Amino acid sequence: MDPEDIKALQTARDRLKDAARPDIVTRVHGTEKLTARERIELLLDPGSAVEYGGIAARTRDGDWVGEAGGVDFVGKVDGRPVIASSTDYTDHGGGYGAGRLGRLFALAVEQRWPVVMFVDGGGSRARHPRAGMGHIETSGPVGRFSFLDGVPELSGWAPVVAIVSGPSFAGHASLAGFSDFLVSTPGSSIGMGGPPMVEAALGQRLRPNELAGSEMHERGGGIDLLVADEPAAIAAAKRYLSYYDNDELDGAAPDVDLDALAPDAGKPYDMREIVGAISDVDSVFELRPRFAPALLTCLARIGGRSVGVLANQPLTDDGAIDHDAASKIARFVELCNTYEYPMLALIDTPGCVANWDLKGQDPSVEPGMTRWHARPLIAHQQRTVPLVSVQVRRGRGLGAALMNGVSSTRGVPALRLAWPGVEIGRRDGYSAVVDHNAFDDVIAPRETRERVSRLLGMFGRPAPRERKKHPIDTW
Known part of the structure; x- marks a missing residue:
């Protein structure tokens, strides 16, 4: 082979590196962001990256041309293979x-x-007349999927993490929406139509963050986590992946007196403290903390094993389950079921409520309340992973069923525990006897972690599957 050809190829590859474009790197760092290659370097284990598409074409003059608009790799995160991709906003x-x-x-x-x-x-950016969001690019390698059907195919089969750190519109926003974990940074924006399209259609000139800011999406449940910067976003992505397909670890028990944390009747308390006291030290990772805050959804470990924790939060709306909380339950149950995370439900709720924050509207016009509250029941009916429920205090109306499934279905909890101060059913003068047969046992709070850990250890690791159970709801 002609050495000059090898030299020309290497020169073209060198031009793709950050060292060959110092002005652009300086401009990116001036916005307190990382370049596309720096993002991937921080994400992947050292020495594990295999680049795809570094060289994408050759001109008629014989010059090698690199991929434009982003970088793509296969590498490892904490020793496990991962597809890693980053757009490059400075390039096209x-x-x-x-x-x-x-x-x-x-x-x-x-x-x-x-x-x-x-x-x-x-x-x-369509390089070929038929290339674009809905077509396989015929001038490049043809894969099994087009741009937007590959991610839905992955939903419920393997984790898909999207990081938005800047403006994300049109097809990029669609990719973000398909993910099962979406993390963003302050000042970012996510929307199907960007400011130019909005201005052309409505005559309004808006900045990206005014149109579809990540802070708005955080409150509305459109993103799972808002973090300070790109290194924090990458750390969150790695932590999310750490629960997936992970061997059991040595989990340290927290040095907390759970009996002292147990709530007295009628007194407010922070359910996060109870979640932390039952879980392994530093293992709790809360998802969507600002969306439907009366309901906590957390990944955690108990006895070294990855689990999903559902918990009512009495500090917000008394722990009542409105339509947003019902949606949050359903999606989290789907996520845990697809990735084989056993579940723990910590129950303290007065039941289901309508969303009364309608700014003077007639509450009766709010659509689909019964449909929203049916979603968790359907998700539990599909659930095949074991669930342990602990009724901390109240479980009135349909609230307990939304948290742990209906007792007559296959979604029934593997173990139902209650603490001594539990309230069953309605608080009224008609209930002369409180029947604790609704539970498998009534225990002291300090026994909870050991009971849950011991039972979950009885369930073996699930057998490998050749197809997914179901997709994960995008909401």
């Missing part, structure tokens, strides 16, 4: 064609590898 606005990601999504489906994507940009 972060837009790039469909073929490369379609190829990588096919690998992810075939191997059941998680995907982590930085998706700031304004949509795809």
Whole structure:
């Protein structure tokens, strides 16, 4: 082979590195962000990265041309294979064609590898007349999937993490929406139509963050976590993946007197303290903390084993389950079921409520209340992972069923525990006898962690599956 050809190829590859574009790197760092390659370097284990599409084409003059708009890799995170992709907003606005990601999504489906994507940009950039968000790029490698059907195929099969750190519109926003864990940074924005489209259609000139800011999405449940910066977002992505397909670890028990934390009747308390006292030290990772805050959804470990924790939060709306909380329960049950996380439900709720915050509207016009509260029951009916329920205090009306499933279905808890101060049913003069046969046992709070850990240890690891159970709801 002609040495000059090898030299020309190496020169073209060197031009893709950050060292070859110091002005752009300085500009990116001036916005307190990382370059696309720095993001991937921080995400993947050292020495594990295998790049895809570094060289994408050759001109008629014989010059090698690199992929534009982003970088794509296969590598490892904490020793486990991962697809890693980052758009590059300084290159064609972060837009790039469909073929490369379609190829990588096919690998992810075939191997059941998680995907982590930085998706700031304004949509795809079609290099070929037929390339774009809905077509395989015919000028590049053809994968099994097009740009937007690969991620839905992954839903419920392998974790998909999206990081938005900047403006994310059109196709990039769609990729973010398909993920099962979406983390963003302050000042970012996510929307289907960017400011130019809005101005053309409505005559309103808005900045990206005014149009679809991440802070708005955090309150509305559109993102799972808002963190300070890109290194924190990458750390959150790695932590989320750490619960997936993980061997049991040595989990340290917290040095907490759970009996002292147990709530007295009628007194407010923070359920997060109880979640932390039952879980392994420093293992609790809360998802969507500002959306439907009367309901906590956390990944954690108990006795070294990954679990999903559902818990009512009496500090907010007394722990009542409105339609947002019902939606939050349903999606979390789906997530835990697809990734085989056993579940723990900590119950203290006065039951279900309508959303009365309608700014003077007639509450009766709010659509689909019964449908929203049916969603958790349907999710529990599909659930095949074991669930242990602990009634901490109240479980009135339909509230307990939404947290742990209906007793007559296959979603019934594997173990039902109650603390001594539990309230059953309605508080009225008609109930002369309190029947504790609704529970498998009534225990002191300090016994809870050991009981839960011991029982979950009885359930073996699930057998490998050749197909997913079901997708995860995007909401």
